[in-house]
Amino acid sequence: MSVPVDEHSLCAHRRRSSRSSDADPFSEPDIYYGQEEHLKQHAQAHRRTLSSSLKRFDLTDLRDFIGNVPSRRTSHDERVQSRKFLIDVDATLETLLEREDTDHNVQITIDDQGPKVFAVGTAASNGYNRFDLRGTYMISNLLQELTLAKDYGRKHIILDEQRLNENPVARLSRLIKKCYWNALTRRIDGSNIVAVAEDPKDWTADPVPRIYVPPGAPEQYEYYKRIADAQPELRLDVQYLPEGGPTAEYVKDLNEKPGLLALAMEEYIDANTGMKDLRGVPFVVPGGRFNEFYGWDSYMESLGLFVSDRVDLARLDDYFLHDRAVRESGHDTSYRLEKVCANLATVDLNSLLYKYEVDIARTIRDFFGDKLSIPTEFRTPQNAEHGFESSAVWDRRARRRKAAMDKYLWDEGKGTYFDYNTVEQERTDYESATTFWTMWAGVASPYQASRLVNEALPKFEVYGGLVSGTEKSRGPIGLDRPNRQWDYPYGWAPQQMLAWSGLIRYGYQDEAERLAYKWLYMIIKAFVDFNGAVVEKYDVTRPIDPHKVEAEYGNQGGDFKGVSREGFGWVNASFVYGLEFLNAHMRRALGACTPYETFSKATAVQY
Template sequence: MKILLNIEKTFRELLQQEDTDQDKKITKDDLGPKRFVLVDELTKKEEMIEGTYHLSNLLQELATLKEKGELTAEVDLDFIKEEPVQRISRKIRDDYWNELTRTIDKKGLEQILKDEKTSNDIATLYVSAKDEQGIAYFQELEKELKSFKVAILPENYTMDYVDTLNSKPGILALALEKNKSGLQGVPFVVPGGRFNEMYGWDSYFIAAGLLIDNQLDKAMAIAENFRYQIIHYGKILNANRSYYLTRTQPPLYSSLLVDIVKQKTPDLNWLRLHLETVILEYNTVWMVQGGRLTSTALNRYKADGVGMPFEVEPGHFDDVLIEYAKKYNLPVREFEKQYLNRTLVDAELDMYFVHDRSLRESGHDTTDRLINTCANLNSVDINSFLYKYEKDIAYLIKAFFNNAFLSDDLVYTSEQWEQKALFRKEKMNELCWNENAGMYFDYDFVNEKQFPFEAATTFFPLWAKLCSEEQAKQLVEIALPKFVKTGGITGSTKASSIAYSHENAPQRQWDYPFGWAPHQMLLWEGLINYNYSDKAQEMVYRWLWLITKNAVEYNGTIPEKFDLEISSHKVFAEYGNVGTEFDYIAKEGFGWVNASYQLGLQILNNSLKLELNKMTSPEDLF
């Protein structure tokens, strides 16, 4: 049913009555009557809209029409009164993915270069010296647009060279492809909010959502940009900005390939190119002794570079710098300036930042699990991911290449990769599994002992299918209850968060009480892998209830993360909460939370979907 409205008048009156805190949203915090009468301009028939959820839907529909310049238009009441689950999923599928899609080309470059993180007067686009096609294309574009400058990265740049780029930071080019009219950027999907570039592990979880929503081309495009980054920058980057050239991200490229081939049998030449690149990344990024491969034969996160990471806000490290400023009898800002300029060098502080850069490489920026220790740890997460790489490569070689795959003049068989996986599994069981705790812990290979911080990464072996049935049982029955809150699992247990927190440090966003989509998604799939179907249903419901409740009560808001102690997007931790700042319309959600919603709905049974629409509390069901 549709109703004809004066858009501007209705929009203005609705806000005046219902948006009492004037934040350009209608939420549960507003004190209006939560009842608004619509009058059809033609028939004068009245329609009552009641409740925060329906009023915020009305606001969004009116704002959309207003943006289109509509003066008088029909508003579809079915959209306003749509069930929450259907509305959220529909908007993710039909709107949010498109809103989050970017290209680095004539059409899309301006949007990226205007990003708030572009601080210099004329934005810089860095292009790899190996990308001759890209250099030619972007140099022509530079002459035409005159709004940015092209800089060419040397073919074998050093980390010292990368450090010099901090005075002129910029975007790194990604892949181009040919179309009928010439070249265009291979699309990628950004997380949302202030994150306007392609992030490493975010992209894998986003791709999982794209595949569910039948957007195979965009998922394959993410794989193309992964491949481009490995060939031209040596690794899948934390993100495609110049100051991220020193670090990679959790390896999920092989998982993306497996997900793609399970949806559609690919062109074998396409798959061959990508499998070659996965193996290249495995060998050159992860398996270099003394780098990310350690003496235990297990891996660690280990970023390059010296000093403070470029991207953090001023004052972020004051809790650390204060002590060093005292040591050198300097004011904090003066010490920071001299340290950044390297006119003052402190080896101990340099080591602190090696660990800090490495934890950012892990994607868990930040957690007390990894503060000042990350590069010393054979972490459960990285070794679970690499076990999955080894198993995936074995599977792809056997399923698509007749068990013989040629790469760099070497012939690989599935058996070789199965042996690598078996070796890693045995090493993880030897060093990381703790039978008494029923959990996996990171192994501190420097001090030769487990680091008993209870983190959600302990469930990653379930996802990778690394653990035995008995280990899975202990993880589910002993470990999992320590993490479960009403809306899902927290990044760490409360006990570990208290035990390992640092004095005067900010609240770490990847620890208790915060909940993140990747942790939930990997847990769900892990539970399903080991036939804990009922528990998977419960955990999916808890997280989807939280997203749905938040969207219903707060104008469609889908944030980066949640505080699970209060089941809210109102997070008080370092970096705030991306995805919560918008006017009138929630246009894009947040990448991996969008994906988690679509994945969760694919898993959840119909009876629980009905309960979800009723907003039934998980505590009343489980």
């Protein structure tokens, strides 16, 4: 017999239920786990009393968490509604890791030998009835959610089943858009200057946090000096960079005073004081160990050369010259560029320059009435007389560059582009995926694009998309010639994204869709099987564990405890960008972790 409920209580309960049903089970962690009142409302709307005692919960703690339990009035069919689980965070986390994390790395993956079955209590039964979570994906998602809940100080949570069995494509897309980008965003200002300026590599006798301010930013110098004077215990050393740029002697002196370069700041109104102040302009870092401001990759260079009168000084200088060029190229490192990079006119750099020239011409023509005024201090000998530039100048530059690329970089016999060695005055023979940058930039003719698709693409297309270079070009690998991360068998997000765009530009939609699907499948498979891992690069020839890379410094983005909070910048971008190339059928297949070969056979047109 049901317990009598007066009309006022019934209406109040309905209001609570309405509020709870509006709660988004896919909210960001700071909303889902960070607001205790929301969780209490969420819990109260789904309680029912039981005659038996709770298992694994202290009833007093539970009542403190969810308040008084309303009486049960009707049955709740969990087969109709998505289940919700009542979970003791610390106890469940401890038991989960003990049973399932057999390799003790605080991740639950297909490499672990646990039972891959874990029972949790349903919220509708106050935790009494148990429900089995099955499979690596759901159980690893439970680990991730419990880790986040613990981060927010939760002792007990109501957890939606939808958060555990969410379509993996939807889950990764949601995490990238709502969590990873925020986690990868940094700013430098007074709120964190001491933390970011501390340098674990500072081996000087008296390490102090130090920041260097460009001479053209006096307001930043005054800002940081104000902080240093107000908080002397910080020992913040604020210094100007020299006027006119650093000299060689000054660069060497920096070894004794390492510090941080001040980045852009913006004015804002401080809500507490109502006064104008400065704060750091936010920027996004790649993730993993790469925690600084990058463009393509690190623009950091060596701070000096060894000074010696040895006979091999010139050879040493050449080594650093080529090494700096490799770092600047973004493809660090690769046998394609090693010991020769500074001598190369590369396909990728010239493709970029061609696109700059074309884009600048179009911008001048479309947005400046074909007449861009140049301030006096920025004029060159070419535009000094008239004081402006027209699109024609940049169009001519682009045409000249295309003619030079056709002459020096295009190999008609092989139907692909190669780098040109300006010292040896010959094309190299290293087959690189940068050949497809020419399609992205639009420098390839339709004929050249067809040759690239028909003759070059088959050499680079593998299980997980495009490989950086061919195995033939890389050559043999051994103890004296180790793997380089921008060579075979590794694939990188920028190479994929530029190739997709280039293929679409020339009308090769099927090829673009196929390559995008393969790359995204590889990402989502590692995400599902390896505790939500999203890493810097992948071995695109490995179907099972492509995120395991044994080259140079290994991989970035996979060394986390419990839950990945950032992913990796350009892989995050490639995933959400790549989804735009897939039709609805492909997206559904991707969500079911269907390999491309299986999908292709299932959807092949039968004639």
